[in-house]
Amino acid sequence: MELKSLEDWVVEKNFKAVHNVVDVASFGGPTREYQVRVDPNMLVSYGLxxxxxxxxxxxxxxxxxxxxxxxxxxxxxxxxxxxxxxxxxxxxxxxxxxxxxxxxxxxIAVVAQGPKIRLGQFARAIRHDSGTLVDNDDVVSGIVLLRKGADADGVLKDIHDKVNELNTTILPAGVKVVPFIDRSDLVGLTTHTVLHNLRDGILLVVIILLLFLGNARGAIIVALTIPFSLLFAATCLKLKGIPANLLSLGALDFGMVVDGAVVMVENIVRHLSHQRDGDTRTPKEKIFEAAHEVQRPVFYAIGIIITAYLPIFTLQAVEGRLFKPMAWTVAFALLGALIFSMLIAPVLASFFYPKGTREWHNPVMNWLIVVYRRALRMAIRLRFLTVAGGVAGLGVALYLWLGGVIGSEFLPHLDEGALWVRGTLAPSTGQTEGTRVANQVRVLLCSFPEVRQCTSQVGRPDDGTDTTGFFNTEYFVDLKPKEEWRPAFHQNKEEVIAAMNAEVNKIPGAIWNFSQPIADNMEEAVSGVKGQLATKVYGNDLKNLEEKADQIVGIMRRTRGIEDLGVFRVLGQxxxxxxxxxxxxxxxxxxxxxxxxxxxxxxxxxxxxxxxxxxxxxxxxxxxxxxxxxxxxxxxxxxxxxxxxxxxxxxxxxxxxxxxxxSEIYREGNQRYIAIKYSVRGRDLGGAVKEAIDQVTAKVQLPRGYHIDWEGEYKSELHAEARLLLIVPLTILLIFMILYTMFHSFKWAVLILVNVMLARIGGLLALLITHTNFSVSSGVGFLALFGVSVQTGVIMLEYINQLRVRGHSIEDSAVEGAVLRLRPIMMTMLVATLGLLPAAMSHGIGSDSQRPFAIVIVGGLISDLVMSIFLLPTLYVWMAGEHDVLPAVEGEADV
Missing domain, CATH: 3.30.2090.10 (Multidrug efflux transporter AcrB TolC docking domain; DN and DC subdomains)
Incomplete structure (x- = not known):
């Protein structure tokens, strides 16, 4: 009782004094009270x-x-x-x-200090490197709650300072506060993964710039876009009060950020290096003309990329809270990149090239240009085959998209480096039995060499922050780094879960669920029950509800991928x-x-x-x-x-x-319901739940007035898809209007959008090859891919039209415009691709949420590069006519 008193009146009070800590929920330990235990016989004797x-x-x-x-x-x-x-x-x-x-x-009574009636118990087992297991079956814990929107890093630092103060100057000798689960551990690991990916991405971008430009000064100008854009985005986020999170930083493709500067600087270097007889222009004049020549396509291209992110701002609930900060971060960074490309890059070029420069001709690039010119003319001559190839690609994309070949899920799960295991016993389970099972399972889980420590909690906290009973047991399993796991598990968490599941399922009368600490809270918030996914059967009669729930469980158990099935029973108390x-x-x-x-x-x-x-x-x-x-x-x-x-x-x-x-009655929407909880492992969530829905719908007959809802991540996935299906077409229409405003031509706007649609092929194939499910994260990747693909088409089409204005034929304009824009297009594509390649290939803790996003963009840009340099010029020749609307001349031709 002494430890619990210290927790309640010393530790908790000190933690609440930390700025942005809103509460401390204590769990475990007997709570002191003064008890007057009356002898009823003495009451009778004295007439009281x-x-x-x-x-x-x-x-x-x-x-x-x-x-x-x-x-x-x-x-x-x-x-x-x-x-x-x-x-x-x-x-x-x-x-x-x-x-x-x-x-x-x-x-008449015995007066003594004693413990309150226990509502829960907390325990902890630690496995030392030597294999020795130290088990404490009754300890006191506290969960420190952060104020919503507060800076987690700063508050964690203050909490650690307070822990040090408590241990050194406040608590009595022999008593210490020992953190056992710390959000800063996960933040540190994910930060390391994201920064590692960013570092590699920036290095790859700079290397590509040097190789293609062959000009260190030009590469420096382009590379300076990155710090400028980051500072600009950070300033805007601060002013708007949006904290930059790891997903935002991880989704920031620096290749995409520098694309505008790449086009601008490449054009400036090309103009400065071209010397003609009688050309009296100064380097500054050439820089001005070169910048003026590409400023319109750069402005519209970056504007369209920002527009492509608009659907993300409409996302709601969990997905909105995750991805809206990312959309703001990318939008602000691209806006900063636009300002740098249009205003600062030309000014820097005038300082870096006061006397002009000579363009370095990469021999590999020169060879590619020669080969590409011949291949493009052949593609234009065989335009039917070229277009047929594009149509076939579109058919493949539609098959992958609509044929169910690629699995689906709501959001990729972040690997937290730990497990959260839940065991549900019979509703009538008492304290003694619940504690016995918790003690047994805690020691069992901690006996795995892959585990550092394991805590167990049975019942609920004394302060009523949870409403469960002793039938509910929960375990935090802290895992060692994957490199220290036994080879039999192949560093695969699913295999560890399967092994643990096999052991705990030997305990009779318990239903088990495996998740992760943060994921478990999110899943409960989304599904409304203590489980990843939930099927809720609504009706009036509890007995009928439980019978139907048992029937549904029997059907779902035969569905591949569905695990951790269990009914939240209410009868039998x-x-x-x-x-x-x-x-x-x-x-x-x-x-x-x-x-x-x-x-x-x-x-x-x-x-x-x-x-x-x-x-x-x-x-x-x-x-x-x-x-x-x-x-x-x-x-x-x-x-x-x-x-x-x-x-x-x-x-x-x-x-x-x-x-x-x-024992309790669940209600939602003014109706009683029984919940069935389950998880999906070894299969995509969308496919498994869809199959279960089809089976249950076909085989279960519900009484009049009864109905079934499929809750949790599956329902969130459907809501997100429905919203995107409405908003994305509106965004495409808006982009079409921007393109029409730029070209003043319905024809050219459609041509670019057709080219963009074909970029989906690479993204879908990348998901298929990497066995990655389609999720909100990969959907956001497709939106980003859409914007970058439009940029490529805009840059090429604008220059082709300019060549036509200067008197070149349609085919020559298409060929030479594509050839002259091959280098900037390849540079923009490669820097955008390689900028996210480390994130697409990463498997460290913290990479899960950004990997699908990166995979889609990397795969999509590879296919878009092929489509842009062959299909777009071919379609242009096919669609162009003598009466097309063309722009005014932008500078001199350098063909």
Missing amino acids: SLAQVEQQLTNNNANAGGSFIEAGLQQINIREVGLVRNTHDIENTVLMTKSGTPLRVKD PNDNFEVDRQQAARYQINVADVQDAIQTAAGGNPLTQVLQDEARYDLVLRYLPEYRNTKQAIEQIRLLSPTGERVSLAQLCKVEERDEA
Whole structure:
């Protein structure tokens, strides 16, 4: 009890003083209270009732004020101090006086400090590197809750400082606060993974710039876009009050960020290096003309990429909270990149190239240009085959998209480096059995060499932050780094879970669920039950609901991929019901409230008042001695004092019967329901749940007024898809309007959009090859891919049109425009691809949420490069005519 008192009145108070800590939820340990355990026989002997004892205990624990008096120059307050301080004060409280002799509490009761009725228990087992297991089966824990929107890193640092202060200067010797699960561990691991990917991506981008430009000064100008864009985005996020998270940073493709600067600088270098007889332009004039030549396509291209992110801002619930900050981060970074490309890059070029420069011709690039020019002319001559190839590619994309070849899920799960295991026992499970199972499973899980430590919690906290009972057992399993796992598990968490699941399933009567600490909270918030996914059967009759739930479980058990099946049962709770016989009660002039008070106080214990010790407060509880309340028969003999002075037992006043009833009743939408929880492992979530829905719909007949809802991540996935299916077409229409505004031509806008649609082929194939499910994360990747693909088409089409204005034929314009834009297009594609390649290939902790996003963009850009340089010019020649709307001339031709 001493540890729990320190937790409640010292540790918790100090943690709450930390800025942005909103609460501390304690779990485990016996809570101290002052107990007055009454002997009912002594009450009879002295003619007392429980109500009289209750009143005297309450009346004899109070302070009062008597105003003040003045003595000289001072005001002196008058106070009556009557608070009880200890058990001695309580024992000597006078209940009545008989024949001049006071009757005190100690004459009829035992007064002692004791633990409250336990609602839960917390324990911890640690496995040392030597293999030694240290198990503590009853410890005190506290969960520190962060204020929503607060900076986690800063608060964690303050908490660690407070822990150090508690351990060194506040807590008594031999008592220490020891963190066992710390959000900063996961933040540190994910930060390391993301920064590692960013570093590799930036290096690859710079290398590509050097190789293609062959110009260190130009590469430096382009590379400076990255820090400028980051600072610009960070400033905008700060002003808007949006914290930059790891997903935002991980999804920031620096290749995409520098694309505009790549086009600008490449064009400037090309103009500066071209020297002609009679050309009197200064380097600054050439830089101005080169910048003016590409400023329009760069402006529109980056604007369209930002527009492509608009659907992300419409996402709601969990997916909205995850991806909206990412969309803001990317939008602000691209806006910064646009400002740098349009305004700063040309100015820097004028300083870096005061006397002009000579363009370095990469021999590999020169060879590619020669080969590409021949291949493109052949593709244009064989335009039917070229277009047929594009149509075939579109057919493949539609098949992959609509044919169910690629699995689906709501969101990829972040690997937290730990497990959260939940065991559900029968609803009537008591403290002894629940604790026994928790102790057994905790030691069992910690016996795995892959485990560092394991904690168990059974029941619920004393403060009521959870409403479960001793039938609910939960375990935090802290895993070692995968490199230290046994080879048999192949560093695969699913295999570890399968091995643990096989062991815990040997315990009879328990239903198990495997998740992760943060994921478990999110899943419960989304599904409404303690499980990843839930099927809820709604209706009125609880027995019918449980029967239908059992039938559904039997069907779902045969569905591949569905694991951790279990019904949240509500029936089967044994109760001893004391139903008041109103006629008997009227005979003795006793009302129902008197009976309720007797049962609540004598059997359950009733907190009457509190004992104050400095800043600590402990309940003062009145109840019968254990031997008079621990059995049904003893409770039946609890006696009430009637107004006539008779002693009447509960057996005389109540009809007592044993009945199995509901332990709790779940309601949602003003309807009762029974929940079935389950998880999906070894298969895509969408496919497994869809198959289960089809099977249940075909085989389960529900009574009139009953219905089934499929909740959790599956329902969230459907909502997100429905929203995107509405918003994405509107976004495409908006992009089409932007393209039409740029080209003033319906034809060219459609041509670019057709080219963009074919970029999906690579993204879908990448998902298929890497066995990655389609999720909201990969959907966001397709939106980003859409914008980058439009950029490629805009840059090429704009220059082709400019060549036509300068007098070139349609085919020559298409070929030479594509050839002249091959280098900037390849540069933009490669830097955008390689910028995310490390994230697409990463498997470290923290990479799971950004990997599908990166895979889609990398695969899509590879296919888009092929489509852009062959299909777009071919379609252009096919669609172009003599009366096309063309732009005004932008500078001189350099063909």
